Amino acid sequence: MVMTKDVLFSLTKGAFAPQEEMLEVARKKGKLxxxxxKEIAFQENRVPLVPDAVALLVNNGHRIVIEAGAGKAAxxxxxxxxxxxxxxxxxxxEVYKADTIxxxxxxxxxxxxxxxxxxxxxxxxxxxxxPEDFLKKLIAKKLNCVAFDLIADDxxxxxxxxxxxxxxxxxxILIAAELLSNxxxxxxxxxxxxxGISPTEVVIxxxxxxxxxxxxxxxxxxxxxxxxxxxxxxxxxLQNQLGTRVFTSVIVPKVLEKHLKSAxxxxxxxRATKGRTPCIVTDAMVAEMKTGSVIIDVSIDQGGVxxxxxxxxxxxxxxxxHGVIHYCVPNIPSxxxxxxxxxxxxxxxxxxINMGEEGGFESLVRKDAxxxxxxxxxxxxxxxxxxxxxFNLPFKDINLLMAAI
Numbered sequence: 426m427v428m429t430k431d432v433l434f435s436l437t438k439g440a441f442a443p444q445e446e447m448l449e450v451a452r453k454k455g456k457l458x459x460x461x462x463k464e465i466a467f468q469e470n471r472v473p474l475v476p477d478a479v480a481l482l483v484n485n486g487h488r489i490v491i492e493a494g495a496g497k498a499a500x501x502x503x504x505x506x507x508x509x510x511x512x513x514x515x516x517x518x519e520v521y522k523a524d525t526i527x528x529x530x531x532x533x534x535x536x537x538x539x540x541x542x543x544x545x546x547x548x549x550x551x552x553x554x555x556p557e558d559f560l561k562k563l564i565a566k567k568l569n570c571v572a573f574d575l576i577a578d579d580x581x582x583x584x585x586x587x588x589x590x591x592x593x594x595x596x597x598i599l600i601a602a603e604l605l606s607n608x609x610x611x612x613x614x615x616x617x618x619x620x621g622i623s624p625t626e627v628v629i630x631x632x633x634x635x636x637x638x639x640x641x642x643x644x645x646x647x648x649x650x651x652x653x654x655x656x657x658x659x660x661x662x663l664q665n666q667l668g669t670r671v672f673t674s675v676i677v678p679k680v681l682e683k684h685l686k687s688a689x690x691x692x693x694x695x696r697a698t699k700g701r702t703p704c705i706v707t708d709a710m711v712a713e714m715k716t717g718s719v720i721i722d723v724s725i726d727q728g729g730v731x732x733x734x735x736x737x738x739x740x741x742x743x744x745x746x747h748g749v750i751h752y753c754v755p756n757i758p759s760x761x762x763x764x765x766x767x768x769x770x771x772x773x774x775x776x777x778i779n780m781g782e783e784g785g786f787e788s789l790v791r792k793d794a795x796x797x798x799x800x801x802x803x804x805x806x807x808x809x810x811x812x813x814x815x816f817n818l819p820f821k822d823i824n825l826l827m828a829a830i
Contacts, residue, residue: 460523466530470498470762483510567805594638612717618647631694693730
């Protein structure tokens with residue numbers, strides 16, 4: 426088609442004429458109402474959001490309500506939170522009016538009574554040690570319940586478990602160093618290597634995150650490190666992560682017993698995917714260890730790797746058996762509550778920001794498969810197969826529920 430001079434002039438003139446501005450339609454963001462109650466679980470010193478994260482979230486338009494004293498054990502004052510923009514309230518009842526509750530330990534039955542229908546709860550799972558009516562009460566209130574320890578990231582890693590494992594692994598070596606010293610009635614040895622003196626021998630049972638960071642800390646101090654695990658792939662990955670060759674072995678009782686006899690420190694770092702951790706080290710093997718040697722059983726929260734282990738706490742953390750010092754505190758990260766709180770806060774603050782960007786929990790859970798992995802109750806429907814079978818309750822797959830909505 427041939428265009429005339431008049432047509433071309435008309436088109437050109439039209440191109441330069443003022444036009445109505447076309448603006449991108451932004452996604453509707455949700456302003457969230459977050460409540461942080463004070464932890465009442467025994468020796469739980471951590472807090473899920475630190476003041477810096479609260480300031481970030483408040484600047485993003487979210488409302489944060491925190492109970493007075495919630496951050497005290499981690500050395501965060503109420504004034505720190507109020508200056509960050511949080512509302513500091515005096516009672517738990519006021520906190521539980523929020524739409525979303527974030528806490529470290531699972532709520533008690535009394536705390537569940539304070540919760541509102543249709544609320545969203547983020548906490549650790551630990552339901553296998555709770556009474557059956559605990560789960561039924563959560564379902565009756567039609568809550569959305571998320572176990573933060575089961576939330577996965579884009580790579581399929583559980584970020585909370587990894588963060589706490591990193592802390593527990595590094596801290597376990599520092600604890601062992603304290604227990605070897607004269608100050609704590611130990612044998613008076615330094616954990617590490619000194620010129621002209623044989624280095625401390627550290628045996629680590631488990632090549633996961635806890636084992637990796639325990640090995641890093643021990644190697645950094647100059648100790649000789651030996652790692653045992655049932656998985657050759659985990660041992661190989663550990664070697665690659667450390668960037669150095671260390672002694673590794675699959676768990677063969679006679680080989681493990683031989684190296685435990687000369688060990689100054691033994692770390693239990695096995696994790697079970699379901700149920701109890703396997704008991705690897707027998708009473709007889711502990712009896713053959715050196716007098717004054719130290720056992721740190723990080724796996725005690727799942728039953729323990731050592732047959733001689735029994736649960737202790739931060740007030741009375743150790744006992745001796747067969748002349749061997751045992752440290753069996755289940756919640757090692759709570760010993761360094763400030764660091765652990767920052768680790769939690771980094772994870773939770775991003776989840777809250779994502780929830781706000783997507784317009785709320787329901788919208789985000791449809792989109793985020795990693796978050797769905799942590800959901801065990803959705804709108805009062807049990808969605809965790811393991812819990813359903815354990816408590817003989819009906820359950821539905823969360824992915825099927827999302828598809829049906």
